[in-house]
Amino acid sequence: MDAKAAIKEIKQGHVSPLYLCYGTEKYQIQEFIGVLKETIVDRDQQDFGIATFDLVETPIEVVIEEAETLPFLVERKLILVRDSSLFTAGKEGGKIQHKVEALLSYIENPAPHSVIVFVVQGEKLDERKKIVKTMKTAATVLSFMPLGGGELTQWVARQAEKQGCTIGRDAAEALITAAGVQMAALATEMDKLCLYAGKGGVIGVDAINLLVARSTEQNVFVMVECIAGLKLEQAMDIFYDLLKQREEPIKIAALIARQFRIMLQVKDLARQSYSQQQIASQLGLHPYAVKIAGEQARKFEPAKLRGVLSELAQLDYQMKSGRIDKVLGLELFLLKLAV
Template sequence: MSKRIYLFYGTESFLIENKIKNIIHKSIPEDQRDMNVITYDLLNTPIEEIIQDAETLPFLADHKIVIGKNAFLFTGQKVPQKIEHQIDRLEQYLEQPVDFSTLIFWVPVDKLDERRKIVKQMKKFAQVESFSSLSDASLLDWLTEIAKKEGVEILPEAGQLLIHLVGQDLQLLNQEIIKMATYVGKSGLIDEKVVQELSVRTIEQDIFALIDQVANLQIEVAFQIFYDLLKNKEDPIKMVALLARQFRLILYSKELQRKGYSAQQIASQLGTHPYAIQIALKQSVKFNEQQLQNILIKLAEIDYEIKTGLKDKVLALEMFFFYLKNPTFFP
């Protein structure tokens, strides 16, 4: 197996980028990288040209790195391309690679086509590594390690909240941890309060806050959040969709909890992050199932009325909040 040929595949591009950066850092001095780190797109460049470059001596250096992105030739996926790859040139190179070049192929999908001869040869002669999406537990461990590298600690609850608010984009999560680490200082602690104060605000985050206020019958505060969202040019139709999604999650979580499911089991059943289920279960205490069903029916009506022009977008949502404020809704 060659230590100079790599095949990285998977959808976690941030991890793949970091892996490649580490290889570059260890292999080539910074002042030699401009001329000796070459990246190709295999959708536009035939494999034989990449091999030819790898076989060409480095420019005033001992080593070079050649990277081939979008290497779909290792998959069964059909992609729009106007070129034919001479796979035999890669097969020949695998048998006799040069020692002054590192060759890296990047496949942005989770599965290789194991039936292909070239994939079998890559597994025999190259270093093949998968970078699939991280599980919830692995993602939390990854966040903990990133925080340690920044010289701080993040509480598990804070990590779950950050994932819930920001999503599973590793690059964005990494940026958020760096920002929070700067805020708390070396050996500092990132807790839920820090995450709430510093994390990138999203419309989803404001929708959660809005629903909390509705659940607590603080309709005036809900109106204020709604008007703040409008000031930020958020589309009322999108708000309706997000409100419906969250209330649906609350209803499903409440029903499954009644049937004896744990929060973890509910998360698995609904394909949702466990922290989102924890929030939904907290919010569900303020509603009964019939109320939640009524809310979803009302939101479906509002969606129809807005999209067919029967009601103004803003007025429709204002009337929805007044509907929730009606004493007959909360007996």
Template sequence: MDVKTASKAIRKGDISPVYLLYGNEKYQMKQFVDLLKEKVVEEEHRDFAIISYDLTETPIEVVVEDAETAPFLVPKKLIIVRDTSVFAAGKDNNKIEHRLETLLTYMDNPTDYSVIVFTVQAEKLDERKKIVKKLKSDASVIAFAPMGGDDLVAWVHKRAAEREVQLAAGAAERLIQFTGTGLQSLAAEIDKLCLYAGAQGTISSADIESLVPRNTEQNVFAMVEDLANLRLDKALSIFYELLKQKEEPIKIAALITRQFRIMLQVKELAGQSYSQQQIASQLSLHPYGVKVAGDQARRFRPEQLRQLLYELGELDYHMKTGVVDKVLGLELFLMKMGAGASI
């Protein structure tokens, strides 16, 4: 079951007795749990009817016992259980022994007054385990993976629209460049920009550039984007701002190298007919980062990217050995690239 289908069912009152949520997209997972809180437990009952456990501290049979115990003074209760190893793939470092057969038995006849939600902060479940197979068969198992590039842009527009604010063309992409792909950070910046724009207002790229702070990695990401589009003045402006912030030129060069390496890897994998999601998984990147790297890589031939990586390697060696002044060497590289980076 996907997130949208499960959320729609919950809003209609079709609530499963057991949920297993897994994945790396924590913000979406939290939103889903918040929806369950809203629909399962009335606000005035939440202090008594929402119970939390951590399977690194509590045996799973205690969770099952709680689910089987009738709620006190409230009609229904929601039991939220955090897990990092019981259901996940990988090494189990949990020192607590869990009697998983108690959960298997409970799932054959769950109570109608308890909803159990297992939240697993892991990319994959261990499909070999009997309990995971049982959950996938009888419970609502939902994956929370990072959004694809287009979905993430659409999410930004939707978040702003909910506050009666629009984003100008290219503004959503600019915001992601500045803030990164984390939904929690994006949500906070969108809310701030919406307050600035006001109801029925429009957020422009210029608004984002003046109001949204960027860390070093995102500054370098934006700089590479400007270089790829031959916007040398903007790229140099970012570079000089980083120097004012006392960023080390060698670190800046390393981040530039990383982005060009990703561009080459994405270009080569795309040439082998890998999908955006497959490339993201292969390179351990967010799908939006793959999308942007792919767009940037279209402006270069593979041999150009290899040559740029070679020159960056030489620059790194010369900077570290004192052959060239670090600031001057990187500045000359940016100028050279910005003057002739087209395909």
């Protein structure tokens, strides 16, 4: 079952007594937990109906004891449990010893008055563990991973619709380019943009350029995009803006090198028939970043990308050793790159 289907079931009143949520997309996990909170416990009774535990500090048997204890002033209670090792291959940072048998026994006969949600911030579960196999059989296990390139733009459009606004594909992509791929940051920016546009308003690229501040990393990303599109004047404007913001030229050069390295890696893996999701997993990147890097990489031959990385390595040495003025060196590199 995926998260959408689970949310649909919850809203229809079908709530599982046990959930195991894992993945790297924290915003989606919190959204899911928010739906559970609204369904299980009235807002004015959440102090009595919600308990939170961290297995770094609390043995699992204490969580089970809480689940088996009858709730006070509420029909059902929600128990949120953060885990970093019980369901994964990771090593526990604390010294707590967990009696996993207590959880295995509870899974066989969960309390009808409690809903336990285990939250694992990690890409995978340890499939070798008995507790993971048991949870997959008897509980609801949900994966919350980053959305793919097209899915992320669709999600942005849905966020606008929820607030009575509309945003086109170009504007959605401009927002992702400016704000990054983290859904929490995108949601915050969407709140601001929808407030600016008003009910029934249309969010355009101009509004995004006006209201959304880009980080240094995103500015460099856009600068490389301009270079790939032979828009030298725009690329240099971004570079000078970064200097006005007192960004260190060596840091800017390192970020440019990172983007070109990603482009080369994406190009090489794509030639080996890796899918976008596989490349993202292999490189530890968001699928949308892989999508954009792939589009940028098409404008360069592999030999050109390797040459650029070699020149950046040489420029880095020259700047750090004082053999060239840092600003001048980066200016000359950008001018040469756009030729």
